[in-house]
Amino acid sequence: MRLTQTMRKAGVVASGFALAIGLAACGDAGSDDEGKNVDAEEVEEGKFEAGTRMAELAEAGTINVGVKYDQPGLGFKGAADDLPSGFDIEIAKLLVADLGIDPQDTSKVKYVETISDNREPFLQEGTVDLVLASYSITDERRQSVGQTGPYFVTGQQLLVPEDSDVESIEDLKGKEICSVTGSTSIDRINENGAKGVGFDSYSECVQKVLDGSVSAMSTDGTILAGYAAQNEGQLKVVGEEFSEENIGVGYSIDRPEMCEWINGVLEESFDNGSWAEAFERTLGPSGVEVPDPPTLDACPA
Amino acid sequence: MRAVLDNFDAYLQAFGYTLFLFLVAGVLSMLLGTVLAAMRVGPVAVLRVVGTTYVTLVRNTPLVIVFAFFSFAAPDLGIRFGWLDVHIGPFDFTTFFGAAVVSLSLYTSAFVCEALRAGVNAVSLGQAEAARALGLPFAGVMREVVLPQAFRASIPPMASVQIALIKNTSVAAVFGVAEAVSQMRSFNNEFGTQRYGIALAFAIGYVLVVEVVSYFANRAERRYRVAT
Numbered sequence: 001m002r003l004t005q006t007m008r009k010a011g012v013v014a015s016g017f018a019l020a021i022g023l024a025a026c027g028d029a030g031s032d033d034e035g036k037n038v039d040a041e042e043v044e045e046g047k048f049e050a051g052t053r054m055a056e057l058a059e060a061g062t063i064n065v066g067v068k069y070d071q072p073g074l075g076f077k078g079a080a081d082d083l084p085s086g087f088d089i090e091i092a093k094l095l096v097a098d099l100g101i102d103p104q105d106t107s108k109v110k111y112v113e114t115i116s117d118n119r120e121p122f123l124q125e126g127t128v129d130l131v132l133a134s135y136s137i138t139d140e141r142r143q144s145v146g147q148t149g150p151y152f153v154t155g156q157q158l159l160v161p162e163d164s165d166v167e168s169i170e171d172l173k174g175k176e177i178c179s180v181t182g183s184t185s186i187d188r189i190n191e192n193g194a195k196g197v198g199f200d201s202y203s204e205c206v207q208k209v210l211d212g213s214v215s216a217m218s219t220d221g222t223i224l225a226g227y228a229a230q231n232e233g234q235l236k237v238v239g240e241e242f243s244e245e246n247i248g249v250g251y252s253i254d255r256p257e258m259c260e261w262i263n264g265v266l267e268e269s270f271d272n273g274s275w276a277e278a279f280e281r282t283l284g285p286s287g288v289e290v291p292d293p294p295t296l297d298a299c300p301a
Numbered sequence: 302m303r304a305v306l307d308n309f310d311a312y313l314q315a316f317g318y319t320l321f322l323f324l325v326a327g328v329l330s331m332l333l334g335t336v337l338a339a340m341r342v343g344p345v346a347v348l349r350v351v352g353t354t355y356v357t358l359v360r361n362t363p364l365v366i367v368f369a370f371f372s373f374a375a376p377d378l379g380i381r382f383g384w385l386d387v388h389i390g391p392f393d394f395t396t397f398f399g400a401a402v403v404s405l406s407l408y409t410s411a412f413v414c415e416a417l418r419a420g421v422n423a424v425s426l427g428q429a430e431a432a433r434a435l436g437l438p439f440a441g442v443m444r445e446v447v448l449p450q451a452f453r454a455s456i457p458p459m460a461s462v463q464i465a466l467i468k469n470t471s472v473a474a475v476f477g478v479a480e481a482v483s484q485m486r487s488f489n490n491e492f493g494t495q496r497y498g499i500a501l502a503f504a505i506g507y508v509l510v511v512e513v514v515s516y517f518a519n520r521a522e523r524r525y526r527v528a529t
Contacts, residue, residue: 117486117490120496121496140491140494141493143494144494181475181487182483182485182487182489183487186487187491197397198477198479199475199477200475200476207373212376213383213477
């Protein structure tokens, strides 16, 4: 309506076109406020040594990346979203772009949902080439898959209702705290004297905190911050971190050459500020300060 | 396998929850299923319609949806199990256990009803007619003549229904009960290199539990077989 009036007033077709284009550009920017468009990098001849997995992927022009769909701020995909969003995803985009593949093109990059339980099998079977799914580095996991990083260090905290007077896990001894079935978080809850209750996804667990069935939910602080931001005024994050999780990138143990490449891309993102920018953009809104980039582990020789 | 052997108490406790779910839901589903079967074969049209509607509705709904209803929709409607707070040794029976038992019982009772109804159909019509001719009312006909024979005829399908219930308890894993599957996923998460051993250990656990139930069902079937 407004558009047609403006056009009639101006009486010039050209100005109408200009306006339409302007509006279109505006709408485009508005719909994409979560993720950043990362451009595919030019892969020069000889950038990746022949025979390496990176060379194969760059040659094929397609890649499968395992990510989470239910962790706002880290890896999240709404029912109507084309692309998942979050910090894990932004780091994944940097890696994918380095292979000369457009990270926004879902026909080239498949963001496969991996739940905690199936990350190792997916890497072992080659269902995915990389895993960036709030994947904690542990010695046990390093026996079956390759892990490098960390690109992020976090710890377990508590998410409680806004009016709760719980201040730390000490206040919840013997009480029920929910998390995701089969996750490390459940084990930590039990170790700290509370009782872990497992649900299939974090969003279901949040629901149980909201309806009062459990006193708190616990997992990595950054995930909780994402939910606190989603339910502002109803939920808050409390307590010191009572575990340390080093979040890294998973790759197939049969492709050890990927380690140096991943570390290289991460190092570059630390140096040129794209890591900090990705952090600010995805986890910043929930009130987490941008930390110093973590120190990367050395690759196995 | 090492992971399971080193944490055998956790393994046993997990199957403990599985057994509790099975025993409580098993008894409740038998009771409710019997009432439903009586409603469906009874002379009161309203009860027949109610019974048939219940069975049709519940039997055609996936168990996960029944669980999801009692976990997420029911609390909003005011149906909560917050009053349940029983602790026996290392076992906690709270709101999540309550929701799981109710889901499993309501779901399984539809199948119990149908197994029993098949048993009722196996009792020849002459038996019921003879009982009525003796002057027994409907309740008496059912209690004294039809249901005892129907129960005996329906032992094999009833055993299948209860075995299905044992395996269905695994759905509770993702609704807050720390039963076998939930523990298995925990082991898998922590000891990713021993997945095959862990899967095998839990498969053996389920097979053992099911075999015990089948054994008693077989014994019962032989002992109470209806003479033909």
